[in-house]
Amino acid sequence: MTTTTGRLIDPAPPAPEKTAPPTDRRALSVSGLSVAYPRRHGRGAGESVLRGVDLEVTPGQILGVIGETGSGKTTLARAVVGLAPVVGGRIEVAGIDVGGLRKRELRDHRRSGVVQYMFQDPLRSLDPDLTVADLVGEPLAVAGVERAERRARVAEALGRVGLDADALGGRIPAQLSGGQRQRVSLARAIVTRPALLLADEPVSALDASNRNHVLRLLDELRRDLGVAVVVISHDLSSLAGIADRIAVLYRGRLVEQGPTAEVLARPLHPYTALLTASAPRLDRDPAVRRDRPGRSGPVSGEAPAWAGEPGACVFAHRCPLAEADCRTQPGGSPHPGERSAACHHPVTTSADRLARAPRATT
Numbered sequence: 551m552t553t554t555t556g557r558l559i560d561p562a563p564p565a566p567e568k569t570a571p572p573t574d575r576r577a578l579s580v581s582g583l584s585v586a587y588p589r590r591h592g593r594g595a596g597e598s599v600l601r602g603v604d605l606e607v608t609p610g611q612i613l614g615v616i617g618e619t620g621s622g623k624t625t626l627a628r629a630v631v632g633l634a635p636v637v638g639g640r641i642e643v644a645g646i647d648v649g650g651l652r653k654r655e656l657r658d659h660r661r662s663g664v665v666q667y668m669f670q671d672p673l674r675s676l677d678p679d680l681t682v683a684d685l686v687g688e689p690l691a692v693a694g695v696e697r698a699e700r701r702a703r704v705a706e707a708l709g710r711v712g713l714d715a716d717a718l719g720g721r722i723p724a725q726l727s728g729g730q731r732q733r734v735s736l737a738r739a740i741v742t743r744p745a746l747l748l749a750d751e752p753v754s755a756l757d758a759s760n761r762n763h764v765l766r767l768l769d770e771l772r773r774d775l776g777v778a779v780v781v782i783s784h785d786l787s788s789l790a791g792i793a794d795r796i797a798v799l800y801r802g803r804l805v806e807q808g809p810t811a812e813v814l815a816r817p818l819h820p821y822t823a824l825l826t827a828s829a830p831r832l833d834r835d836p837a838v839r840r841d842r843p844g845r846s847g848p849v850s851g852e853a854p855a856w857a858g859e860p861g862a863c864v865f866a867h868r869c870p871l872a873e874a875d876c877r878t879q880p881g882g883s884p885h886p887g888e889r890s891a892a893c894h895h896p897v898t899t900s901a902d903r904l905a906r907a908p909r910a911t912t
């Protein structure tokens with residue numbers, strides 16, 4: 551079925567989501583989000599790096615966002631925390647319209663710690679001169695929490711990520727291993743008990759053992775604390791292990807969204823099909839994946855320079871299944887609550903077409 555916007559809705563009934571919380575209140579709702587960085591030379595905004603993005607995350611849910619380097623994953627997270635120039639659309643965090651806040655309200659919103667952003671590189675994002683206890687306690691100090699309560703909550707947060715506050719609280723980042731630094735970042739992110747946690751490539755710099763540990767921690771945190779988590783990654787296998795839903799970004803546009811197991815086993819969008827095909831050791835059995843996250847290699851490569859028409863589907867110039875309408879009509883936007891893809895001629899209509907078609911450039 552194709553909607554008037556060119557959006558394809560999968561005719562199969564959606565699978566029930568095991569971890570769906572009992573409430574329908576969304577921790578994050580993004581609609582029609584567009585972001586454009588200012589031009590380096592000259593005035594005004596440059597070309598949009600995100601266009602018309604729609605997303606939702608409910609409490610206790612993990613949404614995985616995947617895409618090639620430069621597809622806009624970090625920009626999406628930065629826009630949610632107010633660090634990227636939004637030029638269109640709406641962002642709601644825990645029911646608060648962030649774009650509608652006045653200066654002082656926005657400052658209070660940020661200080662409250664209701665949304666936390668774990669940066670990509672823990673070594674560079676942690677102040678090298680602060681101790682672990684101070685690093686983890688800092689967001690609480692900013693939120694105005696009293697010193698005595700701070701100390702208890704820092705110990706609790708460190709305990710949750712498997713670090714001993716007495717043993718490690720006095721160390722500085724340079725005295726920690728990579729895995730420990732990432733866990734300090736995680737403790738710092740959860741210490742304010744956020745409704746929403748944005749984790750940008752949380753495991754890309756870690757070895758397999760630490761990667762699995764951090765992924766398991768994220769899984770525990772959403773279960774125990776009900777925190778909604780957005781995990782950004784270019785590694786499909788990391789997401790396969792923990793994400794309830796996956797959103798696929800290509801050149802600043804979402805091209806597919808849906809429950810993880812379905813998206814991986816039966817991708818609708820040709821780009822998603824290429825991603826899954828390039829992760830050969832990805833387990834197709836969701837039960838197996840949950841037990842063994844992080845087993846396959848990352849999807850590599852950068853999207854080539856734009857070679858399509860402005861009004862075309864964003865993937866048309868690389869797509870092995872593209873037809874004439876793909877070069878003249880945008881693919882639309884996949885709906886957050888559904889299993890859908892922005893594609894005129896989805897892979898499901900003939901699953902083996904992609905296998906037989908010439909491979910797109912990667």
Ligand SMILES: Nc1ncnc2c1ncn2[C@@H]1O[C@H](COP(=O)(O)OP(=O)(O)OP(=O)(O)O)[C@@H](O)[C@H]1O
Nearest residue numbers: 587588599617618619620621622623624625626784
């Ligand atoms: N501060 C900035 N000013 C101008 N352009 C930027 C800025 N930050 C990012 N971009 C551009 O926006 C696009 C998306 O970048 P972004 O970092 O969001 O991608 P990404 O998918 O997170 O990539 P990676 O996986 O490499 O981190 C890229 O073309 C990038 O060059």
